[in-house]
Amino acid sequence: MNYSRYLNLTSLSRQPSPIRVLTGIMQQAPPTMISMAGGRPNPNLFPIKGVSISLRDGTTVNIEPNLVQKGLQYSATPGLNEMLDWVKNLQKDVHNPPTLNSSDVDKQLDMLIIPGSQDGLSKAFEAFVTEKDNILIESPTYSGTLAILKPMRSNLLSVQTDKHGIIPNHLRKILSKWSPKDTKDPNSDIPKILYCIPNGGNPTGHGLTLERRQEIYKIAQEYDLLIMEDDPYFYLQNSQPYIPSFLSMDVDGRVLRFDSFSKLLSSGMRVAIITGPKAIINRIALHMQASVVHASGMSQVLLYTILEKMGLNGFKEHVKNVASFYQQQRDHCLTSAEKHIKGLAEWYVPECGMFLWMKLIGIPDSYKLITEKAREKEVLFVPGNAFMLNSEEPCPYVRASYSESSPEEMDMAFERLASVLREAK
Structure with a gap:
């Protein structure tokens, strides 16, 4: 893997911050180390002395004083050691990435704690994309990703999806314009990046089958693509065992995974968390050094304390309960949709996640109907154009989220939507 091929000039030009390097050294230093090199504030002046967490099971957890102090102070950019160790163990247990202990240092798996996936996605795209680059992106797709990419003036190549996610044949059809040999030509405009949400796609709720994942990975190998696996809904899968991730099959070190x-x-x-080849993770970390410095220390401490109390098995049991809840919510949503808008819209059953993606029948564009007429009826949905690469084109789709509404609220919402749709006929 030639990782410099994926990185733009700005990313390749980044240099480590001397102060950030020292902070990392101090995080690993023995207690006898005396430092007059940093610019850290004196922690004795921080008003917070202790922190405790009240959990839903009725227990109260007092966070260890040394962890509180670590959370209140500047830390190394990759994350607090305790949090990093926990997530490394999680990724190894759940995904068992083939490159975890690769002898190739650049290819070797590394991880970075980030202040939310959105920030990680933004920094990754900013490391990869140059104006007019061709970027492969599933369509429809997450509106937050479009918000990152559109101002970059890149060419977004729409890869078609269905209820099983990206259609491999369409991905190959797009790439057929180029030859795999073009990946060796630095002046070629062949795409280098493929972005996808493999589970519970936002907005579609689709899930890539194992067969499609394997085929897409083979295409990525053939055309030397870096796969950006944006997977916040991985643990919301309804099926057990989980469908293996791209990371779990990544023998080449060509997957950058966002959890x-x-x-x-x-x-x-x-x-x-971002997990991926060290050569790429390092570039994103250098960007963090120049922007957010590191993810919130106290947030890491709080989550680490909760995760440590749960343990790995407890975490797995928790996420199963979360997935079960959303499956029940999905079923309530589908019942209400079937009851009120059957014949007015069409949809397929979401694989997992939080969303129902509906195509309105006989209505070529949902925008005004949803943003004006539906709002007048006191019900909110998201018009489909928010998730399209070209948001100016008419779009008959609508996204419904079933994450927070009660069954009664969902029933009323679809009843109101049905009224709007009938009036529009």
């Missing part, structure tokens, strides 16, 4: 605790433990703490 998030937002859907599982807390969305407000803004803690997520």
Whole structure:
């Protein structure tokens, strides 16, 4: 793998911050080390002395004083050692990446604690994308990703999806414009990046089958693509065992995986993980050194304390319960949709996640109907154009989220939507 091929000039030009390097050294230093090199504030002036967490099971956890002090102070950019060790063990247990202990240092797996997947995605794209680059992206796709990419003036190549996610034949059809040999030509405009949400796709709720994942990975090998595996809904899969991730089959070191605790433990703490080849992770870490410095120390401490109390098996049991809840919510949503808008819209059953993706029948564009007429009926959905590569084109789709609404609220929401749709006929 020639990792410099994927990185733009800005990313390749980044140099380590001397202060950030010292902070990392101090995090590993023995207690006898005396440092007059850093610019850290004196922690004795911080007003917070201790922190305790009240959990839903009725227990209270007092965070160890040394962890509180670590969380309040500047830390190394990759993350607190305790949190990094925990997630490394999690990734090894769940995904068992083939490159975990690769002898190739650049290819060797590394991890980075980031302040939410959105920030990690932004920094990754900013490391990869140059103006007019061709980027392969599933369509429809997450609106937050489009918000990152569109101002970069790149060419977004829409890869078609269905209820099973990216259609491999369409991916190959797009790439057939080039030859795999073009990957060796630095002046070629052949795409280098493939972005996808393999589980519970936002907005579609689709899930890539194992067969499709394997085929897509083979295409990535053939055309030397770097796969950006954005997978915040991995643990919300309804099937057990989980469908293997791209990371779990990544023998080459060509997968950059984004995991998030937002859907599982807390969305407000803004803690997520990037896992991938050291050569790429290092570039993103250098960007963090120049921007956010590191993910919130206290958020890492709080989540680490919760995860440590749960243990690996406890975490697995927790996420199964979370997935079960969302499956029940999905079923309630489908029941209400079937009851009120059958014949007015069509959809397929979401594989997992939080969303139902509906195509309105006989209505070429949902935008005004959803943003104006539906709002007048006191019901909110998201018009489908928010998830399309070209948001200016008419779009008949609508996204419904079933994550928070009660069954009664969902029933009322679809009843109101049905009224809007009938009036539009």
